[in-house]
Amino acid sequence: MAAAAELKEIASQVRRDIVRMVHAVQSGHPGGSLGCADYLVALYFNSLRHNPKFAMDGIGEDLFFLSNGHISPVWYSVLARSGYFPVKELATFRHLDSRLQGHPTTKEHLPGVRIASGSLGQGLSVGIGAAEAKKLNGDSHLIYTLHGDGELQEGQIWEAAMYAAFNKIDNLIAAVDCNDAQIDGHVEEILSLGNLRAKWEAFGWTVLETNGNVIEQLLTTLDTAKRLTGQGKPIVILMKTEMGKGVDFMEGSNKWHGIAPSDAQLAQALDQLPETLGDY
């Protein structure tokens, strides 16, 4: 388990990986990836009890499901830096014959991925199924899922939310990337989620809130969430984040949801992100 200082160094490298990957292929989703870098680094390098010698059934491990699959760059980087596959493979992102598809898939057998995602709203249901399987198997490990805030506009999320609370799926910790950004603009302007905390509470979930770009707060919140498992209620962490976090000209702008930086913008971005673990 890495401490906060080390996690911040890893996060800086992950952010370098993200912008380099997206720049290299001139496509992909840098904004949400940068915003979720701190969460995924805190999860994979501190909280998650997992084995990079990947087994699909995940028995005896905590499992993570990325529901907003378009932020694949951050997940691929974190998986590679955790030892699931060679870091140099990040260079194949979105190329023909690559295991690193635009959106995550099991089809190419990339270690660490247990379900395809990309079409939004499906990952919470999948996580619930995996959580039910853990209970049936007498496996006390946990299920983690990550969702975008725009993704919560999908109705299936709320079908799943209702099911999880009613059926006491208390080995599940969902997280929502609350960056108030989606392709067409601010979530608040496109289709507001209203009082999101009250919504989850009304659905019967235990709600935690944190700043998703402050490692120390994330560690505390993830610890709290873990302690609250096994008490009859599913848990959701509402993480306030900033799209494009770590690259000043990308921060807070939904414009960076799905476009790639130019050569000059890449250089400008990399200047702000120390190379801590060595570029791929």
Place this chain on the structure above:
Amino acid sequence: MALKDIEVTGNNDTRSGFGAGLLELGDTNPNVVGLCADLTGSLKMDAFQKKYPERFFQIGIAEANMIGIAAGLTIGGKIPFAATFANFATGRVYDQIRQSVAYSEKNVKICASHAGLTLGEDGATHQILEDLGLMKMLPGMVVINPCDYNQTKAATLAIAEYVGPVYLRFGRPKVPIFTPANQKFEIGKAWTINEGTDVTIFATGHLVWKAVEAAQQLEAEGLSVELINIHTIKPLDEEAILKSVAKTRCAVSAEEHNYLGGLGESIAGLLARKNPCPLEMVAVNDTFGESGTPEQLMTKYGIDTADVYAAAKRALARK
């Protein structure tokens, strides 16, 4: 087996064959779990639910969530049988099946009752005639449409042994039981009910019994009819189909489905590629159904015994 040997041993719905098969799997395979979206009685899953409550998941009226939960359950080694009416099991959740089951190569069994016109009085909202097409277009999806109680039970047992996504389609009305009890169901293997040389009838689902009746009439007129049950739409038993038409040189397909996307279309594609010969399709002519009894609807929409008989005559005339 030959037409003269066919013996009707009872009358029951194919969905009850599914329920019986699932209950047996409960006893024999601890990894089998059941999921249903508020139609447990209609799907005949009550016995499984009662005997194995910890392995049964009542999802409520939330089919998209059901498909996702089923996909997730496979990750812990479970074999989920996710069941509801065919319309809600396919069209309503196509994207969930496509991404979380088919593309993700999950070992989910999608079990669909009340398929086709024979759902009857509920009308077109529930009478899906497009599900075979929807499901067969998904890469890696096995598509099965058994014809009677015994075959549906056998298919239910067989798909638990197969690793990968399966769509199992069955229906609501009671229909004659004429296939053997305790048969061994082989996925993807056509079943020749009667050998003949003049015309081949390829039938699936509820149309198999109609085809038996039509074949009996044709044989009574002195024609030699090869009757083949294609219970597995995908993978299609191409070898059996090509072998038969090489002999008869004309064919009929019969199914309770839109002619677009169904068994007939699959056979037509195969024949066009490998060995063209006349093919007449008995299927619904690209329309929605309506309220009525199953028998009334099969007659009105052209998928009855008389339609199979007439199609065989047309095919013969085109030789």
